[in-house]
Amino acid sequence: MADTREQIQQLSGEVVQLVSFRLGGEEYGVNIAQVQEIIRMVEITHVPRAPRFMEGVINLRGQLIPIIDLRTRFGMSRIDPTKSTRIVVTEIGNKRVGIVVDSVSEVLNIPIENVEDAPEMVAGVGTEYIQGVGKLGERLIIMLDLTMVISTEEKQQLETVEGTSP
Amino acid sequence: MSDELFNREEFVAYFRDEAEELLQQIDADLLQLEESVNSPDPHSEIVNSLFRALHTIKGSGGMLGFTDVQGVAHKLENLCDLLRKDRMPLSESVVDILFHGRDFVTDLVESAVTGAAPPHGLTEYLSRLDQFVAIYEETSYVIEGRTGPETTFEAAAQQETKEASAADVDAFEAEVERLLAEAEAMRQGAPAPAAAEPPPAPEPPPAVNVPTPAFEIPLEAATPVPAAAVPEESAKPQKAAEAKRGSIHQTIRVDIERLDALLNLVGELVINRTRISDIASTLERLMADKATARDGTIGASHGIIAPLAKDLSDSAALLARTTNEIQESIMKVRMVPIGQVFDRFPRLVRDVAKARGKEVQLVISGAETDLDKTIVDEVGEPLMHLLRNSVDHGIESPDAREARGKPRAGTISLNAYHEGNQIIIEVTDDGGGIDLEKVRARGIRQGLISSEDRLSDRELIELIFTPGFSTAEVISDVSGRGVGMDVVKKNITRLKGIFDVDSIAGQGTRFTIKLPLTLAIIQALLVRVVDELYAIPLDSVIESQRIEMPDVRTVHGNEVITLRGQVVPLVRIADFFELGGHRDPDKVMIVIVGLQGKQVGLVVDSFEGEQEIVIKPLSDVVGRIPGISGATILGNGSISLIIDVHSLVSEAYVSGKAARAEFSGV
Numbered sequence: 001m002a003d004t005r006e007q008i009q010q011l012s013g014e015v016v017q018l019v020s021f022r023l024g025g026e027e028y029g030v031n032i033a034q035v036q037e038i039i040r041m042v043e044i045t046h047v048p049r050a051p052r053f054m055e056g057v058i059n060l061r062g063q064l065i066p067i068i069d070l071r072t073r074f075g076m077s078r079i080d081p082t083k084s085t086r087i088v089v090t091e092i093g094n095k096r097v098g099i100v101v102d103s104v105s106e107v108l109n110i111p112i113e114n115v116e117d118a119p120e121m122v123a124g125v126g127t128e129y130i131q132g133v134g135k136l137g138e139r140l141i142i143m144l145d146l147t148m149v150i151s152t153e154e155k156q157q158l159e160t161v162e163g164t165s166p
Numbered sequence: 167m168s169d170e171l172f173n174r175e176e177f178v179a180y181f182r183d184e185a186e187e188l189l190q191q192i193d194a195d196l197l198q199l200e201e202s203v204n205s206p207d208p209h210s211e212i213v214n215s216l217f218r219a220l221h222t223i224k225g226s227g228g229m230l231g232f233t234d235v236q237g238v239a240h241k242l243e244n245l246c247d248l249l250r251k252d253r254m255p256l257s258e259s260v261v262d263i264l265f266h267g268r269d270f271v272t273d274l275v276e277s278a279v280t281g282a283a284p285p286h287g288l289t290e291y292l293s294r295l296d297q298f299v300a301i302y303e304e305t306s307y308v309i310e311g312r313t314g315p316e317t318t319f320e321a322a323a324q325q326e327t328k329e330a331s332a333a334d335v336d337a338f339e340a341e342v343e344r345l346l347a348e349a350e351a352m353r354q355g356a357p358a359p360a361a362a363e364p365p366p367a368p369e370p371p372p373a374v375n376v377p378t379p380a381f382e383i384p385l386e387a388a389t390p391v392p393a394a395a396v397p398e399e400s401a402k403p404q405k406a407a408e409a410k411r412g413s414i415h416q417t418i419r420v421d422i423e424r425l426d427a428l429l430n431l432v433g434e435l436v437i438n439r440t441r442i443s444d445i446a447s448t449l450e451r452l453m454a455d456k457a458t459a460r461d462g463t464i465g466a467s468h469g470i471i472a473p474l475a476k477d478l479s480d481s482a483a484l485l486a487r488t489t490n491e492i493q494e495s496i497m498k499v500r501m502v503p504i505g506q507v508f509d510r511f512p513r514l515v516r517d518v519a520k521a522r523g524k525e526v527q528l529v530i531s532g533a534e535t536d537l538d539k540t541i542v543d544e545v546g547e548p549l550m551h552l553l554r555n556s557v558d559h560g561i562e563s564p565d566a567r568e569a570r571g572k573p574r575a576g577t578i579s580l581n582a583y584h585e586g587n588q589i590i591i592e593v594t595d596d597g598g599g600i601d602l603e604k605v606r607a608r609g610i611r612q613g614l615i616s617s618e619d620r621l622s623d624r625e626l627i628e629l630i631f632t633p634g635f636s637t638a639e640v641i642s643d644v645s646g647r648g649v650g651m652d653v654v655k656k657n658i659t660r661l662k663g664i665f666d667v668d669s670i671a672g673q674g675t676r677f678t679i680k681l682p683l684t685l686a687i688i689q690a691l692l693v694r695v696v697d698e699l700y701a702i703p704l705d706s707v708i709e710s711q712r713i714e715m716p717d718v719r720t721v722h723g724n725e726v727i728t729l730r731g732q733v734v735p736l737v738r739i740a741d742f743f744e745l746g747g748h749r750d751p752d753k754v755m756i757v758i759v760g761l762q763g764k765q766v767g768l769v770v771d772s773f774e775g776e777q778e779i780v781i782k783p784l785s786d787v788v789g790r791i792p793g794i795s796g797a798t799i800l801g802n803g804s805i806s807l808i809i810d811v812h813s814l815v816s817e818a819y820v821s822g823k824a825a826r827a828e829f830s831g832v
Contacts, residue, residue, distance in 0.1 A: 045797075045807070047794065049792060054787075054788055057797060057805055058805070059799050063782070064782045064783075064785065065785070150787050
């Protein structure tokens with residue numbers, strides 16, 4: 001899809017600014033416009049019967065932020081948090097979500113012509129989550145489509161008891 | 167320059183809000199007027215109210231240069247004036263014209279404010295209106311207080327009614343300019359300039375009302391309206407009307423964002439107040455411990471610290487009281503009566519009924535029921551759909567009803583009330599009920615079910631909620647486009663509410679909407695389950711008990727206890743949430759909760775006291791978690807999930823457990 005590049009271009013212009021982070025040995029990036037802040041790992045309050053990749057919620061200055069474990073989301077094995085584990089608090093539209101990553105690297109500027117479409121499968125991550133692949137010298141940055149990452153729509157609808165009266 | 171623009175935006179917004187209120191009032195008045203058409207009672211009160219409302223809209227619109235709005239409002243005001251002077255008899259056609267006029271004004275206000283295109287059919291309506299009015303208007307009158315030429319208007323009034331053309335309008339404008347100049351001249355004591363050519367405009371066009379402060383003489387004297395009316399409405403008409411309205415409505419408009427900010431602050435205050443209370447009681451406990459320990463080293467400072475601890479406690483208590491009051495006040499501010507939304511419905515029902523040739527009576531009760539402003543805004547549309555649906559599909563035609571032995575006019579009752587921590591809204595009609603056969607046929611036709619499928623009545627009703635489903639044979643503009651029920655259900659679900667339908671063939675249908683009252687701050691009972699703290703809304707808690715295991719019976723695999731002769735099923739929270747943990751073999755700690763008469767015992771590990779908590783919604787991203795209605799941040803910063811009693815009670819009952827338990831005679 002050549003539209004991907006057009007989309008990115010529309011969003012970011014000639015240069016894409018990414019916050020890059022590491023996950024399971026690969027480097028990923030999310031558009032800096034969507035990153036609100038990066039915090040150290042904190043205790044996550046588990047929410048029962050939530051989708052498996054939904055770790056729980058945290059208290060960020062009085063607001064409840066849901067946390068997604070990206071490893072679980074991408075089907076990787078879970079690991080215990082280390083000193084470099086971080087939570088990237090993202091904001092899309094009016095939704096805020098924190099994603100747990102192994103470590104955060106830096107802010108990168110990638111010229112749009114160095115962005116390519118994603119191949120079918122990259123590092124075991126399905127293409128639906130990937131916006132494209134950015135090349136910076138020898139480095140390959142997998143650009144994530146956050147809206148897909150945080151989307152829970154395809155997950156089973158947690159039908160509650162609406163419509164059924166006790 | 168930017169200052170001026172900024173101010174104008176504010177005024178425009180204010181104008182729009184004010185107009186909305188006024189137009190709503192006009193609607194209500196017109197409905198009343200319509201009912202009094204055939205009664206001998208005088209209707210001057212209502213007409214006066216209409217007149218005042220239209221007058222205010224005219225004035226406000228004029229001030230902002232919205233000449234369209236002003237013009238139409240003026241014509242309608244004119245008509246009302248004829249009515250109240252008994253120069254025009256009240257009839258259904260008059261009311262109809264007023265209704266249409268009111269709608270046009272609404273559209274014109276909208277297009278004036280947003281810059282959208284003006285409504286269709288305006289010119290035709292206006293000429294119809296003018297013709298109608300001209301029949302009743304006097305053709306001669308005296309303009310008080312003016313010595314200038316009146317012949318222009320007199321002559322014009324006596325001529326035949328003809329449609330105004332652009333040239334007419336130009337001439338009229340010129341005339342107005344001249345009048346304005348005259349007025350200015352008069353104010354300054356100069357002699358009035360000579361009259362210009364009589365304008366070719368055949369009918370007396372309304373003078374542009376310019377109630378700017380500069381003109382002190384009643385400029386409205388120039389309007390071609392019988393003189394008697396004019397001097398009363400002189401100099402400061404708008405202010406007078408405003409003052410009148412002001413005495414009736416002791417309200418002010420508040421930006422809801424500001425309210426939300428205030429509410430957040432109160433929330434933080436509540437959290438902090440709890441922390442202070444905690445510190446105070448810890449200190450006191452510490453003091454008590456140290457005192458009994460008789461530790462000599464503490465003894466000296468004990469005398470200093472103890473009173474301090476006491477002071478802290480007292481302050482905390484005072485803080486608590488004050489915070490409570492502030493919190494209650496703020497919550498009340500956010501709550502508005504649902505009548506705000508109900509107001510539009512009589513008109514809606516009337517219009518739809520008329521369009522469908524049906525007779526429908528709308529009975530509203532519980533309009534004073536309060537709910538959070540944000541919900542009120544959202545619930546309007548679903549309700550509108552339901553009402554339309556009832557009129558369109560529910561209520562039969564007058565003839566059909568008569569044939570069935572029902573009164574010709576159908577009744578739709580709209581009912582709102584509080585129950586527990588919910589607000590219930592019911593839309594009930596005495597129409598024909600949902601034709602399940604038609605639903606089944608449609609379902610088959612749309613491929614949703616096969617002809618072999620055997621569906622219960624309830625399941626057939628559920629079909630209605632499928633997107634695109636509709637049993638209307640003719641797709642009308644009112645409903646029947648198949649966008650009705652599923653959209654309603656979706657909207658209600660989005661508000662975290664419940665939507666239900668009950669129907670009896672031939673007798674009627676009832677739609678029930680249940681919405682949670684989002685009181686952001688509630689009293690809760692904290693409980694510990696497998697090392698985590700959960701909050702149970704105190705509203706639903708009946709009592710808490712410790713029950714020894716021998717008293718816990720198992721019926722068909724479900725645990726129950728007997729409490730004062732009643733069988734109460736148990737739900738282990740640890741199991742419901744799949745939290746693991748291990749069961750205490752000796753006892754169960756139970757929180758008995760009740761909802762609509764049904765009781766359930768929630769099994770927890772321990773009770774951790776009552777506390778006031780601030781409800782924070784779990785993000786949309788998390789989705790709906792059965793059994794969880796939100797979360798709260800405790801004094802120490804940790805998060806506690808709030809248990810949704812409703813789903814836990816349903817869990818225990820819907821699956822038939824309780825039924826089995828009850829009937830097995832435990």
